[in-house]
Amino acid sequence: MTDPLLSLSGVTKAYPGVIANDQVSLTIQPGEVHALLGENGAGKSTLVKMIYGLVKPDSGEMKLNGAAFAPAEPRQARADGIAMVFQHFSLFDALNVAENIALGMENPPKMRDLARRIRDVSQTYGLPLDPSRRVGDLSAGERQRVEIIRCLLQDPKLLIMDEPTSVLTPQEVGILFETLRKLRSEGTSILYISHKLEEIRSLCDAATILRLGKNVGSCIPSDTSARDMAEMMVGSALKTPARSTRSFGDSALEVQNLTVSAPSEFGTTLRDISLTLRQGEILGIGGVAGNGQDELLSVLSGELSTSPASVQLNGHSIGHLGPNQRRGLGLLSAPEERLGHAAAPDMSLTENAMLTGAVREKLAQGGFLKWGAARGFAARIIEAFDVRTPGTENAARALSGGNLQKFVIGREVLQNPKVLVVNQPTWGVDAAAAAAIRQSLLDLAAEGAAILCISQDLDELMEISDIFAALNEGRLSPPRETTGLTVEEIGLMMGGAHGMEVAHV
């Protein structure tokens, strides 16, 4: 057996009130794709931040090629051959690809040389990318390529990737995996963080699983079932959302030939969207981020108004109505961005319950607010959706992402909507909370509500939705029954060819 590239033993890191990593050990061999698995808050991020020099461990030992390794800052980690692709891109929309890459380099070469190197690397690794294109015009998959190429230019020995596929179409995932396999064959090790178990099974050679900051096991992903891995992550048997066979009622929400121009420069124009949603039905809308999801939600929630007839609720034209009038009629929504859109970060949960609940829960009378009733409503949400918080007077920003998401979804579900529109209902939420949220959506549909679920998590959409459609550059594909859809068909609906042609050099 060869000497490991990187080995961690007994690494511990504590923050006030929480031990993020407790005696964690991890060994990565040269040329190995190693998966790091765990729920949100399991300590994956802290661990890789230590490897990348962003955080210093309290105790424990890290060794790189057998020598003690304690990077004080990312620059030092990069000098030692460690590169990282973050989940959230740090790119400037208004600059082009080469300029963005130059910004992240210690000593950027001349632009012309850099552009040539970018082209070389992108062709070698099958990641088509034109160095002179403006980043604001790129798709999420292409932006990720910018980040990957930025790393590859450093010739890394270890590439850390944090949830790289969450923004990609199935075809783009395919391309990425080809690149990663090629890197592996050249001897580069990859530390791959994900919670998409099927991907890990097809790509990774080894896996380390964390739960609550501790090692809870390791496995060979190709020999382990996805369910077993998930149960190791969660620490208990998983509850699969139960769906009962449903019958659908009359049309509840109808959108006809809806065209809305982009509200901002980097927004997406919605083009000629039509859809029909029946009572008790769940419509899943997939697609890569930035293809009109936010805009579609705004049009349905009432934040963007349209011509009256293009949005109809139970046969009434509502396109011109504002959010509260729509709430009064039974159309509720939950936007993707929890902090700042669905909830006001510095306001208490009571105030955030008031934010959308005032109309249907009758929390206001003649314009005067009934804080007692709002507090009661907030308490009911916390109770019914198992939101972990000390109380209703806590600020929204003090809640973890998963708990706040449960609050945001619960707030709408408990108002008995006739139609509920949600965008990314389980984004950044741990598996148990995600299952609870999906179950609540299924239960709501079983009671006869129509649900429109916009999500980038295809597994989620396949699990809960009855019909499926995809958004691509502001256009909605014709809806299809979910049962019987194949991954290839979904990929094509999502505009699989999106950005896949060889770059225009």
Next chain:
Amino acid sequence: MIRLEKRPQPSQAWSLATPLVAVLATMIAGGLLFAALGKPPIEAIRTIFWEPLFGEFSFYYRPQLLIKGAPLVLIAIGLSLGFKAGIWNIGAEGQYIMGALTGAGVGLAFYPIEGWYVFPLMILAGAFGGWLWAMIPAILKTRFGTNEILVSLMLVYVAEQLLASMSLGLLKNPEGYGFPGSRNLQQYESAHNAELIANSGLHLGVVAAFIAVIFAYVLLNRHMLGFHIRLTGEAPRAARFAGVNPTRLILFCLGTSGALAGLAGLFEVSGPAGQVSIDFNVGYGFTAIIVAFLGRLHPVGILLAGGLMALTYIGGDIAQSNLGLPSSAIQVFQGMLLFFLLAFDLLTNFRIRLGAPETA
């Protein structure tokens, strides 16, 4: 190394303590400043804060406190509504002048008819004048997206020119022997905003200021409109999601602050000042911005801050005449108050940590 760490929750204790700590720090730094100017620091601070309230001549200064504090509070309350929603009306000074002009104009138009209806009409006209002046930046902002800070500020200078022109022209006292300035409204009973209790300083403007404080408190804490104002300031997207119409909110906030500033102008011109004159305005509209922030945009806080600010004005005047402190030193002293408040305000949301930086 010192670094700041964001608190998970804003600290309740600090949000109450910062104004007090800021006043204390201002006293210390101000004392050092006065000492550097060769004046006895403790005596100077005592003169500013103690003399007006409990000194030998406090019977004269105490009413002044109400007279100076009332317009500050009235204007600051209006401004605070907009500031809470992120709508920055910097031109209250101009709205104050316009309220005084329109209010006094209506009063003078009735001269010399005596009637109970004259003063109420003047109040309406004063509020309307301020409101109208504030509607200019409001409509320009909602229609064309102009910056309300610039427009409202520049309109102050337009209003000042208008004031000069009025006191030299249209509103000039015909029996004034050619001196600039209007008739003295104190001598026109129906238009005089007289003290309700003699020598107390308590005139209708003071009452209006207290009513405005209560009104703002109820609005912000108990009414949907106030909730929407706070929501817009904290998270504009969430406010839209909650159904707030930004255009209506801008019109309401600018309109209300303009009307209240106009009222302050009317009460001043018909009471303590008595007449429209070229140097009628003394900067209440700008000082009210400091008062609004010193009071943390909270109605009760503004009431206290208005009192404190009035105190430093009067105390500063006394210190000028008794100790020979330069007036600019007093202005620096007042400026320090806002500076320290904003600095200590940071501690509400952040705590100071000593140690090595770390990104977590």
